[in-house]
Every structure is written in structure tokens, then in C-alpha cells.
Amino acid sequence: MARNFYEENQDWKSAVELAVNEGKRTESLSWFTQLKGYIDEGRTKSFPPDYFIESLLLLKRLSMAHFEQLLSSLWKRNDDEKEFLLWVKSLNSLFQQIEYDEDEIWYETQDLFQEVFLSLIKGKYLIKEVEKLIPDLLKNWAMIADPPHAALANGAILAWNDYFPTTLEQAVVEHAESYISGEVLAVKNFDESFNLLTEILQWAKNEAIEIDSSLHLEGEPLTVENEDILRRLQAHPEAERSEKLLQLIGSILNNMLSKKKEQEKQLIQNIQWNTDVLSKLRAGIHQIDDWKDGKNNLIKKSFQARKEEIRDSIQSGIPEILKSCSDLISEDSDFKKLSVEINDEMNLRVELYLREKVMPQFQLKFQDWLQEVEQELKESQYFIHELTEGLNQLLEENKLQMECDFQVLNDWKRDMERMTTFVTYEKENIFLRFTPSQFLIKSAGRLLGSIPQNKGFLASQYKKLIENEDFSDAVQLITKKFLQQLELFERTLERDMMLFFENPVSEAKQAVAEMEKEKAQYQKELDELKSHPERFYDPIVLFQIRQRQLEWLDIGSVGQFVKDDKIL
Template identity: 30%
Template sequence: MKMEDCLVKKAFYEEKFLQGDLEEHPIRQLGELYLEEQKKDMADLSYIRFAQGEVYFHNCDYEAAIFKWENIHNELEPWAKKNIADAYFELGFLSTAEDFYNSITTDSLILNTEVALQLFTLYLEQQKYSEADQMIKNAVAIHPDYQNVTELACTFFEEQEDWNSAVELAINEAARTKLPEWFQKIHSFIENGYTRAQGASHFVPILYLAQKVDIVLFEKLMAALWKSHEQREDYLSWITEATIILLDSDLQHSYKWESLPELINNTFIQLLSGRYHLADITEIMPNLLPAWLKVADIKTTPLASAGVLAWNDVFPAQMNQEVVHSAEEGLAKSANQGTLMEKISGLVGVIRNWADERDLNLHKRFENSLNQLSELNLKRWMIAGRSNSGKSSFVHLMLKQPESSLIDTSLPIVYKSGGTTEFQVIADEGISTVTTSKEIIEAESRQDTMLVYLEPNAFLQEHDVAIIDYPDLNGLNKNNKHFLEYVRMSDSLLFVLNPIEPFSTQECEFLLDVTERVPLCPIHFVLKKSAQLTPDQISVIEKRIKNYFPEAELITYSAVEDSEQQQEALSRFINQNLNKERNERLRSGNMLFFIRGTIKHLLQQQVKVEEKLQKSIQFDEDLLSKLQGAINQLYDLEEEKTKVIQNEYRSLKDEIQADILNTIPKLIKESADILREDSDFGNIHHELNDEMNKRIDEYLQYTAHPAYISSLQNWISLSEGELNAAQELLISWNESFNDLMGEERVRLECDFQILADWQRDADRMTGAIQVDEENILLKRTPSQVLLKSAGKIFGVIPANNTMMYNRYKSFVENENYSETAESIANKFFRQFEILEKAIPRDISLFFKEPFTALKKSAASYQEQVDQNKAALTEMKSHPETFRDPIRLFDVRLRQLEWLEFQGKSSKHAGL
């Protein structure tokens, strides 16, 4: 055993001194050696003391061990200090142990590592996780190969959820050791989402190394990183890094890739979804596509090759021509991909979502055709023919309907079985249900319109068939684009021949052109029997047809023969001529045709979108102006109603107050009638004062107060009328705004609770009122003082009663009581002041909700205007933001067209 290993295990005593008899206890053996050494002239007891300390430590006599190690001053002194620290640690003196560990100075990697690990354990014991983190990192840095130090560090980082440190450790160890388990650890961290803090380029070196260590691990790491970056902002940066790695690497051609080809395919689709800027994508694709080709296998090569060729079609200057040539070869040699319907439907969904997010109007007729073509269970047969061909009677035969019941219209009609009878008009602008013949006639005036007729129909339901009845062809124009669109909506074309000149040269040339343009669409022929057509003639016609259309069948029918038998024959014909594989391939090509039309339509939408945005801005600004005007008018209305209601209240108050000010002085003066010549003029002023207050109180309680309450009820009624008039005006605004907005967006409802509150206050005030008595004759005015003094002086002289009577009466009847009346009026109205002062606040509450609704709508439209203006500015200043996604849709479409072309080539090669 190496010496440092012995020192770590505290087994120096065994290695150095106990090489002989091991049966005798080490303490005794070392004690005897100590005595022998001590007898020497140049005795060196340090080594024996060191060994004795180890034995004491192992036997838990830590104090004795410390005592022995404290006297070590040779090359073992650093180890002795470390052992002393270990002993104090065991004794629980952690601070002392820490001091000893930190005091050790040595060049030994192992000792330094051991000290770091012991301090790591000590700090964990003290829950000093920051210090523990630093110590374990020191240990790894000093000696990463030491025992299980890296595994211990990784476990600690994971427990502390310090994923950055854990990831860095795993990367460093994978690079240092090249052991698969560390690459697996990195993969685990990535899959669990613990590498989000690391940038796109962080794992590049380790990925290059993983290729050399294990190609399977390399792919797992690449796939995990690819998925983890999909939702991150640096996704495009990652794709750049990843594709460079794939292109730079000398990858094994024999390796079968499990996940990268599909991941790159998904990335290709994501990049073409309209979410990313074209400028960014054009920097990525020249590397992504060759990288895709490089990892593609026999199954994924067609997708990758078609992707390269599609990108080269749209951006020819960007692709390396060697890569393009390789893609052409790969596509030519690849196996048929089978149905493309799922991929095509995916592209349709992406385009639809992109258009919906921007409120774009898709070509509704094309969109409807795409939806119908994606329903593989429903077969669509198109019936067409020249005028006077008997097409209507054949349609009647298929539908089991009287010919007179068929719809007379110049529009193409799609007959479908449905639960109820319903007509739908499908135009470029949209789909609508119609209920009158007038609406159908109006639809005929619009170009590119079709009619869908749904009704319960046993034949259509039994065979899962929809029939497209195309209007009579007056001329056979080879450039009949409209006709070809409906052929592409169909799984088969049944062409009804003109019985007078069946399968004419003109009909033949027209249909050969249709076959050239829509090569997979089967064409069959229908001929109405007549007395002029013999079986031999029909046989000749059929042979002529076969010369040009070898797979075509000729169906003959009669308007007079048993319809049931003919229906059965039609059923057999439908079942025999249904080639599911061919039908799916036909629909794939037709869907691609309508997608191209939709993309072309979208390209034409930019001007329309700008016009729509401009109109929307103008409309919203006009509406916003009306809302702002309504808000200002509402302020005026509130001010007007407040003024009217407040003035009415003040008017009734002024009327009552005037009556009080006029009546009270009279009542006071009339109180003189209680004076008599025999009155006690020494106290008469008290009697008069009481009488005056009594009469005033009766007047206030039984005259003024009831009159006020009655006037208050009238005021509430008048206020209710004013507020109702305001509400009616707001209702008219409400209806007007909602008509303009096209929805029930504004509710201008006022709060009539204030009337209930006012009525409650009025009811509360119907009881008796309390007005404090006035000291009318007890005030110290000069005339009153004189009068009261005279009363006291002459009150004892009977002969002076007449004089006092006259003087009191004259005083009472001639005094000015206006100040007293005003004081009483103020007291009377004091209890009503709260109601009066609350009128403006209450009316403000009445209009609060309408104000809120109008302001909220105004803010909403202002935000809408701002957004539309920003969108319009962006569209005008950066038209590429609209056109670039459509160009990318075109790339995706071309990829599918290349695959469809490859499918045709494979099929023809197989034939």
C-alpha cells in the first residue's frame, strides 16, 4: 500500500511498525518500540507517537490521539494536523476542527483533497451549504480522480438543486474521462430541463466528442438538446450550431438514425409556419437541408430531398448545387411515400391558423374544397355534358328523383345526403344558407359560386357519394379553368355524351386535355339509349372510347327501362371503379392544386388587408369620435339635470322659506291678543315668549312642515321625470352605438337607486320636527329692557295697568321680527341640508355606470385604432412581414408537390 493511502486510512502504524506478530495488541507493541527508541542516544520518537495516535483514534481515545499528534514536527506534521482536526471533528468541536483543517499547508494532492473533503463534510454538518459547495468544488479541482469525489460532488449539486454546477461537472467529466455514464448524466439533465441556463453553443464541444465516444449517445444528446431548445428564444441559434456539427462530422453511413431525421423534419415545418422572419430562416436553411440529407435514411430521404428541391425552387441562389443534385438523385431512388394527405392537411391547418390570426379572408370556395377532399370516406362524382345530352335525366336516375324536382340553375350543384333539407351558397367570400329561389337567382349573378343541396337520399347515403352536377357545357373550351377546378374537386368524371353525335372529335379533344391537366382523374362516359342507337353502334362508340381512354367505362341508361335495375347497375359500377389508392393520390394532387390557389389568393390579400385596416381605422375613429362626443354630451346632460333638479329643490325651499319669513312675524305680533289690562306685567314677557314659541311651533309642525314634505314629494316626482328622460336618451344612444358596433357591447343603464334614497330620506322626515325655542322677548334690546323695567316698577300700582297694557301691546305689534323669523327658518331647514347638499353627488352616481361604459368602450376602440395603425404602418414599411410567410408556405407546398411527383413517378415505374 502506498504511504499516502496508509496515512489517509490512518494505517501508518500497520505499514511501518507491525510487520511482524499481529496477535499482540498494537498499543503494547508500539509501547515497547517507544521504550526501545527512547533508550537510543539519537532517539526519534515522532514516528512512533504518530502511529500511537492512529491506534488511539481507531479506539476512540481521541484526546490521547490529539496529545500524541501535537508533538509531531517532521514531514508527517501536516498529516498530524489533519488527524488532530479529524479527532476534534469526532469529539464535536467543529470550530476547532475547522481551524486545524485551514491551518494545513502542503504540496500533497491527496492531503489537500482529503482536507477539502473533510471540510465539505464539516460544513454539511453545520448546514453551511455555501462553504460546503466551495469545498467540494475545490476537491474536484485539486484531484478529480480521487476516489468518488466527482460522484460525491454531483450528488451534492443535485440535492442542492444547483443544476448549473451539476451540468458543468458532468460536461467536464465527460470531456475528461470520456466515460459513457457522464454523457448519460448530461442527457438526463437535458431531458429534465436542467440546462435552460446554458446557451445554444455551450454543448458544442461535448457533442463533437460524443460522436467519437458513442454515436448513439451523440444522437440522444442532439435530440434532447433539440427538443429543449424548441421553446427557447435561442432556438434558431441552436439550429445553426447543430447543423454545423452535423455537416462538419464524419458520421457513420451505416448508422440508422432514430430521432434526428424526424426532428429536422419537424423543424423544417416549424420554420415554414410563418412564425419566423425570412431573413433568419434564409441563413439557416442552406445548412439545415444538407444536414437533413446527411442523416436521412431510406424512409426520410424523400422528405429531405423534396425539402432541398423545394427551397431551391423558391430561393435558387442559396443552395449548393451539389446538394441539389444529391437531392434529385435521392428522390428519384427513394420508395413511394404513399398517401400525403396527413402532411397536406397539416399545411392547410398552418395556413388557416396564420390567416385567422391576421383576420385574413381565405378563398372560401377553395377552403371548402380542401375540407371536402380531406373526407376520404365520401366519394365525389362529377357529372358533366354538353347541352341536350340528357344529363339531367341521368342525374335524376342516380338520385331517384323526378327530373322535374331537380334544381333549375346555372350554378354547379353538389348533391349530398343530409339529415335535413338545406341549400348553401358557397362563394369566394363565404358560405351562406339560402331559403328562397330569389337568393339562388342572386347567387347566379356572382362568378365562381356553387350551390350545395343537402337532403336525405338513400342512394347517396348508401354509397357515401356526393354528386357534382356541372351546368351544361355550351362550348368545349380547353381553357375552361372553372370546369377544371370542379374536376379537381371530384374523384371521377362521368361525361354524358350527346346522343345525336356521341363521342365527337370535339368531345374527345376536350376530355384528352382534361386528362392531361388532371391525369389521375378517371373519366367514364354515359350515353342515353335511343331508337337511333343500335347495340352495334353503341359497341363501336365504346371501342372508339377505349382507343383514347383505355380504362374508361361506357354506361348506358334508358329513361323508360326499370329504374331499380339501372340503379343496381350504377351501384355495381361505383363499387367496381373505386380504387382507394388511386383515389387518395388523386385527392393529394387536387388538394395541392387548391392550396396553390389559396396561396395565390393570400398574396393578393395584402392590398385588401391594407384597405380593410384603413377602413377599420376610419370606422373605429369615427365611432371613437362619437363615443367621445357622447361622453361630453353626458357631462352636459349631468350638469343640466343637476341644475334643473337642484333649482327645483331650491325653488320649493325658497317658497317655504318665504312663507316662514312672512308668517312668523305675524304670529308673533298676533300673540299680543293674550294681553289683558289685569295681566301680571312683572312676568308678562315670559308668558308672551312662551305663547309666541307655541304658535310658531304649531305653525311649523302643522303647516310649514307638511307643506314642505308635500313639495318634496312633488320634487321627487319631477326629478324622476327628468331622470327618466335622461335614461330614455341614453337608451337611444345605447341602441345606436350597438347597431354601429354590430354587437351588444354598450349598456348605458343609470342607477335609479338615488330616487329610492331620496324617498327614504323624505319618509324619514315626515315625523315631528324639533326646532329650539327662540328667546323673542327675553333679548336685551333697549326697548325690551325699558318695557320690562317699567313692568316691575308699575306692576304694583293698579292705576297704571292700562298704560302698561297699551305699551306692551304696542311694542309687540310694532316690533320688527325678521331676524327671529330668519333664525327659525334656518333651524327649520337645517335637517334638510344633507339632502340638498347631496343632490350633485347623487346625480353623479346616477350617471356613473353610463360614464364607465362609454369610457371603457372609448378606451377599447382607442386601443384597437392604435393597434390597427401600428399594423398598417408595419405592413406598409415592411411588406415582407406579410409576404414572407406566404413565400415560406410556397416552399412547403413545393416540397409536397415534389413528393407527389415522386409518387407518380414511382407508380409509373412500377407499372
């Protein structure tokens, strides 16, 4: 009733505890069967591995078959779990408490030990994580193994002892040596060796470790591909195939070690190369910026000089033109309308001067400026091309395509053509301005202009006024309006020069960003390699231990084995 209640309410913790407790109390196999069902269904993941040791010890006494089935279910439950190493520790503890009977056959359990051993040394764990677990595991495995499994277990003991000679009891090692040297080993060593090779190649692929595409084995090249290896080894007698394959595995492991050293050396070289190239790229960017600033200043000064020449031409010519309008005045002039007429004539003469005298100068000066600018920009592009070629040689590829934007020059030509084609002149109040001298003479003209004897006096006063008048305000206003478009154009020069150089600068900065990222990645890999060398070297050692295990089985004699290729 309690079990049904827990299951209906999905209270699996209580259901598992009930099965464990009732199994111990009643020693009924049905409760252990129920417990196995919970384990297979994944209901026991919240329990620590050693929780089930007492149940297993009891079940071993009750039923060997049920014991092995429950143990196998626990193994499968922990196969991919983070607490796998804790479970191995519990497994060792369990078998240290078990009473052994020589007549017992451990059908499933010896396969379990082999799987656990291979899981610990297939490159997933570091040596410091497994070195305290494997000695007890191997001793327990050898204790229960039948002849085929005993060969693997004792071969593993000797292989582990070759690399970690102080971790196993001397009696265990001597028993393994005696077994290996005294038995005719009927082990499918080639299959085991080929499985090891497959795991090594997969590990190398996952770790992005390149292995030489062709390795020589006794003068015979073998491509590191499973199919090719199988095909090539079929030329060899069956008795030699395992030996040849193990020799190839040894060559691959040694090759991986040398590749790792080459990788570290290459990372250091790559970082130094990136550092040098980055320095050159940054220097190139500074060169472009300096060149750009220099050309920008040169072009602006050249523009400003021509603009000031036009300004001087306007400001020096217009006052004389305005004063020359005194020739319009005579005693016959209509003094009531004379101020308006003089103002109109002044505007006509100024407009004519701007159109016929100033505008041709304007056109010539700025056509010359455009030619000068075009030469400067072409020179800039040549400089950029030279810089690009040098940087690409440094980069060892045509990575940079730094082209300047000559659309800027086209836009300038269009704007200059528009500004120099015609004069837009707005009529100004040159002689109708409210000044004391103009106010007096204009008032006198309106009051006295109708009296004939006063006309001579008025004419002379008007002439005198025009010839002595300060027209600087009007001249400044006319000049400002005439040069207004040039002023606007000048304010865009710096922006346009930035646009002209924008692509080269952007290309170089993009290259810098990519190389900084690349350098950072190389540095990260190098730091990881130096700070955690065990992440690479430990799996290699463990693969070598497994290779050594198979070599012990292949040789079958202690005296023939040479211990000369360890990397410790």
C-alpha cells in the same frame, strides 16, 4: 478512479471532460460509450455544440455504428434547446470534415438529416435564421443518403433552389436535377404530404389564422379536416392521391396568404370602427353630463324658489302676529307676570300661523315641485333611452342598458311627506330677550305694577314697546328652524341627481373602457403584423419549400415543373 470520484460528487462537467479526453487519448470505445451515457442522461447541456466535433471525427474512424449512436444522442439532446441552430451549424461543420466512403451506409444519420431539415422549415424559425444553414445541410444530406432518402434530399435541394437560387452551388443543383429526372422514385409521398398538411393546420391553429372551412379542388369541395380529407381522397386512384393532396396544400397556403391580407385590412377597419364608436360614446357621456347638469340646476332653482317663497311668507307674517299681541295688555294686567304671558302667547300665535297658514302653502308648493321633478326625471329617462338606442345601433348589439334610478324620486316623496305632515315647533324667547327697551319696561312693571295709578301708564308703554319692537332676530331664528329640514334636503339634491344618472354614465364609461382595450389589442396586432411581417410570411415560404420538395418527387421530371406560385 477519477470517473467514480466525479460521479460520486456529481461533478458532471469534470466527468464529461474526462470521458472526452480519455476517449481521444486511448481511442477506446468504452470511453465513448461512457460519454454517450452522459449525453443521454442530460449531463452535457452546459457544453457548446462544437465541443464534441473532434470526438465525433475520431469515432467515425473507429466505429461507424458508435459514431451514429453518439451523433443521434447529441441530436436528441439539442432537439428542444435554444442552441439548436448552433448545433446544426456544428453538424454542417462536422460533415465538411468527414472523409466519405462510398460503401458506407448511414443508417441513423440520414434519418437525422431529414429530421433536422423538417425541424428548420416547419414554421418555428424565420428565414434569416436558417438560410445560411440549410444549403450545407442539404448538400451533406444528399452526400450520405441511400436511394429513398436521396430522393427526399435532392427534392429538398431543388425546392430550396427554386426559392433561393443563389445559395446552392450549381453542381449540387445539377446533380439533384439529374437524380430526380433519372430515378424511379419509390417514396411514400402521400404520407409525407399528409404530415405536412397536419403541421400546416396545427401552425395555423397556433397562430389563430382561420382557413376557409371548405376549399375547392378541381371543382370538388374539401373540408379542411384531416378525417374528411383522407375519406375524400380514397375516391381517387392511388397514383393521384399525392398530387391531389399537394394541390390542396397549395390551396390552403394561398388561402392563408389571402386571409392574412384580409386580417390586416380587417384590423385597420376594426381600429377605425372602434375609433368612431369611441368618439360617439364619449360624446354620449358628455351629453349625459350636460343634461344632468342642466336638470340639476333646473330642479335646484325650482326648489330654492319655493323655499324662498316659504321664507318670505314666514318673515312677512310673523312680525305682524307678534305685534298683534299688544291686544293682550290692559290696565288689569298683572305686570309682574305680563312679560312671560306675552311670550307664551306670542309662541302660541306663531305656532298656529305656521301650522294653519304656512304649512298648507308648504304642502302645495312642494307637491307641485315633486310633480315638476317627476316630469323632468321621466324626460331625462326618455332622453337616455333615445341615446341608448342610437349607441346600441352603432355598437350593432344591445350592449347598453342605461336605466336611471327612480328610487331617488321615491326617496324625495317620502322625505317631503315627512316634512309636510306636521310642524315641530320649539318655544322661543321672543319677549324675554335681554334688550334695553324690554329691560326697562319689565323693571318698571315689577316696581310700579302694584300701584293702581301707574297701571295705565305701564299698559300704554307695554303696547308701545310691542308695536315698535324689532323682532327680526326672533323671526330669523324661527324661520331658520322651520326651514332647517329643507336646507338639509337641498344639500342632498346634487348627490341624488348623480345617483339618478349613475347607471347610464357607468354603463357608457364601461363600454368606453372595453372598446379602448379592444382597440389597443387590434392596434397591437396590426403593429406586430407591420413591424414583423416575416413572423407570418417566412413560415409560409418554408412550408411552400417543403410542398415544392414533395412536388418534385411527385412529378419526377424537371421539364414538367412550373414555377409560378412563389410568393417571394
